[in-house]
Amino acid sequence: MKHLYYLFMAVFFFALxxxxxxxxxxxxxxxxxxxxxxxxxxxxxxxxxxxSKETLSFKLFDIELNPAGENISKFTYPPATIGWAMAAKTxxxxxxxxxxxxxxxxxxxxxxxxxxxxxxxxxxxxxxLDWVLIFSDVANSSKGMEVNLTLNDENVAIKFTNLAPxxxxxxxxxxxxxxxxxxxxxxxxxxxxxxxxxGTIVRTPNSDLYDKDVAVSLMAKPNFxxxxxxxxxxxxxDVSTENPLAVTMDAEKNLKAVFEAVTTYSLNLTIAGxxxxxxxxNPAPTDGKYEMGTDVTMTVVPNAVTNFSFWNDNSTxxxxxxxxxADKSITATFDEIPFIxxxxxxxxxPRASRAGDFFSETxxxxxxxxxxxxxxxVNWLANLGSFSPSYACARLWTTETDFLTKRRYxxxxxxxxGHTNIRIKSKVGGNYxxxxxxxxxxxxxxxxxxxxxxxxxxxxxxxxxxxxxxxLPTEAENQEKVYLRWIGDATSAVLGTGNxxxxxxxxxxxxxxx
Numbered sequence: 001m002k003h004l005y006y007l008f009m010a011v012f013f014f015a016l017x018x019x020x021x022x023x024x025x026x027x028x029x030x031x032x033x034x035x036x037x038x039x040x041x042x043x044x045x046x047x048x049x050x051x052s053k054e055t056l057s058f059k060l061f062d063i064e065l066n067p068a069g070e071n072i073s074k075f076t077y078p079p080a081t082i083g084w085a086m087a088a089k090t091x092x093x094x095x096x097x098x099x100x101x102x103x104x105x106x107x108x109x110x111x112x113x114x115x116x117x118x119x120x121x122x123x124x125x126x127x128x129l130d131w132v133l134i135f136s137d138v139a140n141s142s143k144g145m146e147v148n149l150t151l152n153d154e155n156v157a158i159k160f161t162n163l164a165p166x167x168x169x170x171x172x173x174x175x176x177x178x179x180x181x182x183x184x185x186x187x188x189x190x191x192x193x194x195x196x197x198x199g200t201i202v203r204t205p206n207s208d209l210y211d212k213d214v215a216v217s218l219m220a221k222p223n224f225x226x227x228x229x230x231x232x233x234x235x236x237x238d239v240s241t242e243n244p245l246a247v248t249m250d251a252e253k254n255l256k257a258v259f260e261a262v263t264t265y266s267l268n269l270t271i272a273g274x275x276x277x278x279x280x281x282n283p284a285p286t287d288g289k290y291e292m293g294t295d296v297t298m299t300v301v302p303n304a305v306t307n308f309s310f311w312n313d314n315s316t317x318x319x320x321x322x323x324x325x326a327d328k329s330i331t332a333t334f335d336e337i338p339f340i341x342x343x344x345x346x347x348x349x350p351r352a353s354r355a356g357d358f359f360s361e362t363x364x365x366x367x368x369x370x371x372x373x374x375x376x377x378v379n380w381l382a383n384l385g386s387f388s389p390s391y392a393c394a395r396l397w398t399t400e401t402d403f404l405t406k407r408r409y410x411x412x413x414x415x416x417x418g419h420t421n422i423r424i425k426s427k428v429g430g431n432y433x434x435x436x437x438x439x440x441x442x443x444x445x446x447x448x449x450x451x452x453x454x455x456x457x458x459x460x461x462x463x464x465x466x467x468x469x470x471x472l473p474t475e476a477e478n479q480e481k482v483y484l485r486w487i488g489d490a491t492s493a494v495l496g497t498g499n500x501x502x503x504x505x506x507x508x509x510x511x512x513x514x
Contacts, residue, residue, distance in 0.1 A: 020179040022104050024206045025049040026056055027175045030083035036065035038088045050205030051180040054100055060085075062093035062162075069170075071113075073346070074384065079109045080144035081173045087119065091165035099125075099157040102178035105150045106158065109172040112142040113384060114348075117164040119171055121149060125156040136163060144172065185212040189247070190234075190254040198226040198259035210249040219244040220257035224286040229258045263292040265324045270331045274306045276358055277334030290324040297321050298330065304425075304508050305342055305358045306334040340422070341366030341414050342508035345392045351379040356414075358508075366414035368507065370396055373406055380410075383503070387429050387464050391505045395432075398500035403433055409487035410504050413446070416479045419511035422472040424484060426508070428455050431462035432501030435488030440468050442476060443483040454489065461495050465505070478514075 026049045036043050043060040069084040070077075087093035103123075110118045121135035139145045158176075162169050186209045191201045199222040210216060220228040220243050231239040234254035239245075247253060266289050271277045278301040283294070290296060300308045300318040310316050312331040322328055341356035341364070356366040370380040381397035396408040416422055428438045436458045441449040452470035460466050468486070476482050486504055 020102075020181045021207075021209065022177055023051045023180045025052050025054075025100070025176055025178045025180065027173075027206070029081045029173045030065060030069075030085060031067045031081075033065055033067050033083070035067055036060055036063065038062050038064040038086075038093075040090075040092060049100065049176075049178075051207065051211075052101060052178060055098070056100065056176075057098040059096040059098075060094075061096075062088040062090045063095055064088065071384075074113050074143065074348070075111050075170070075172075076141070076143040078144070079146050079172070080111055080170075081109070083172070084111075085160075085171040087160075087162040087169040087171075089162075089166050089168060091162065093162040093165070093169075095160040095171070097158040099155050100176070100178055102154050102180070103151045103156050103158065104177045104179055105148065105152075106174070106176050107146065107148045108174045109144050109146055110139045111144045111170040111172060112139045112164075113168060113170075114382070115142060117142065117167045117169055118145075119160045119169045120163050121147075122159040122161065123151060123153065123156055124159070125153050131159060138163060139169070182209070182211065186210060187212065187249045187252045189216060189249060190252075191218065192256045193220075194256060194258040195226070197223065198261075199223050199228065199257065201257050212249065214249045216247045216249060217244045218247055218255065218257075220259070222259050224289075225261060225264050225291065226259040227262050229260050232256050232258055264289040265292060266327045267296060267322070267324065268327075268329045269298070270329070271334065272331055273309060273334040274336035276303060276336065277306050277308070277332060278303065279332045292324060294324045295321050296324060298332075300332065303358070304344070304506065305337050305339050305360075307337065309333040309335050336360070338510060338512055340364060340416065340419060340509040340511050341412075343368055343412075343505075345382070345394055345505050348382040348384070348392075351382050351394070352377045364415045364417075366412060366509070368410065368412040370394065370408055370410055372408060378408065381499075386431070386503055387460070387462070389465070391427065391465065393429070393503045393505035396500040396502045400433060400498050403494075403500055404490075407488060407490060408500060408502075409485050411486075412484045412507060412509075413481055414509060416472075416477055416482050416511065418478065418514050420474075420477045420514055422476055422482075422509065422511040424452070424470045424472065424509055425506065426468045426486065426504065427465040427506045428457060428468045428486065429460055429465045429503045429505075430457055430501045431496060431503070432498035433494060433496045434461070434500060434502045435490065435492050436461075436495050437489035437492035438466075438468060438502065439485075439487050439489050440470055441485040441487065442470075442472060443485070444476065444479055444481075446481070446483045449483070449485055452484075456492075458493070458495065 045058040047056045064086040067083050070082045118139035122131040124131045202219040204217040230241045280299045282297045342358040352369045359365040369377040380394035398408045439454045440452045443449040455466040455468040
């Protein structure tokens with residue numbers, strides 16, 4: 001009898017697990033979450049899994065939840081998606097999920113605003129004495145890296161922690177899969193589209209089989225150049241024009257999304273007068289085209305080396321709307337301010353030996369870098385935005401221990417051949433540890449430097465920017481090479497603590513052409 005009992009139990013458990021089906025039990029891009037401000041105290045967000053209907057609690061520590069988070073200059077879309085969970089620059093930043101009956105695998109996208117950053121992932125089941133590390137790779141690429149981890153574990157919790165506690169980490173598009181045991185009647189849901197190129201269908205929750213009477217939402221998502229028309233059944237009989245469509249799984253279903261092509265028009269935008277003129281289009285075109293009736297907002301993007309003049313209809317407003325009811329050709333004309341080179345540091349790379357972000361001539365692009373005291377180029381720390389107003393910038397970032405003995409500096413070089421009346425504009429600031437006075441120097445040989453000007457940033461420390469401008473002496477005109485140096489005055493007061501936070505931005509060299 002004992003053997004029969006064990007045989008029965010083995011057959012029972014085999015039958016039970018044979019009914020288990022892997023399902024996407026929870027998925028979020030955080031867009032449907034409420035915003036959460038980063039805080040050291042615990043914030044709990046409760047969700048419910050699909051299919052298994054478990055409460056899934058997210059315990060957030062030092063995590064900012066931004067449903068509309070987007071940064072196209074730092075992340076690639078896709079794999080990144082709008083909405084993120086951002087770890088603060090602390091060792092305590094973490095996202096802890098409550099245990100689930102089954103997790104077979106998880107997938108997510110991790111991103112960062114610099115190198116050697118990301119999230120670690122841990123798991124802990126009922127028999128684990130402590131958290132077990134299952135993933136610790138840096139985000140590579142930092143613009144968005146897809147991660148897929150296999151667990152095949154039961155009664156297991158997941159935790160995300162900051163891989164680099166002095167930096168931020170970004171989590172996008174979390175998906176959790178688990179085995180769910182079917183306990184009753186199930187029905188299949190078959191979906192299709194009228195034209196594979198026309199669009200897709202999103203199921204919520206996502207599965208092929210559903211328990212009897214489960215509610216499913218079907219969203220038809222047309223691709224560019226198409227519109228959704230209606231749902232039809234397997235016999236092509238009309239079902240509904242609602243989108244999304246609510247479906248109750250009381251029988252096997254077969255539904256098709258019908259799409260139709262729409263008229264599209266081309267928008268040809270020409271920039272005249274200066275290659276540095278820029279206009280943004282919102283929404284952005286698809287292969288240069290828009291669907292009929294789309295209102296496109298054209299916005300002039302200001303910069304320090306151009307002035308907007310006029311549109312092709314001679315209007316001068318810096319923003320205008322055009323309705324796409326035909327093919328359009330638009331010209332935006334700019335005046336270029338006489339200049340040699342400039343750097344706004346909006347692009348995060350390169351961080352050393354960098355040619356001008358702007359330049360008047362391709363043969364004289366200029367060069368800027370941070371340097372060690374012995375003249376060796378070194379990477380600066382790139383920052384997307386600091387102080388008020390918030391500007392992208394470079395920071396010297398000498399380590400705290402070397403701050404007093406290894407005084408780094410910024411240095412730019414360019415030619416002034418064929419130029420007179422040369423003016424320098426720049427903005428300096430600082431936080432962490434920085435000398436209170438920043439000096440601008442000039443050299444014609446790269447060795448002997450003299451002072452052009454200085455700026456005291458004491459009142460602007462960790463808050464704003466100070467202009468450090470100068471007009472070059474006439475000896476600097478028509479030179480093969482001119483060198484500019486921004487360096488802290490070692491005799492001035494030291495503000496703050498930490499690495500060298502001397503910040504530089506908006507460097508422009510203006511000049512008249514002869």
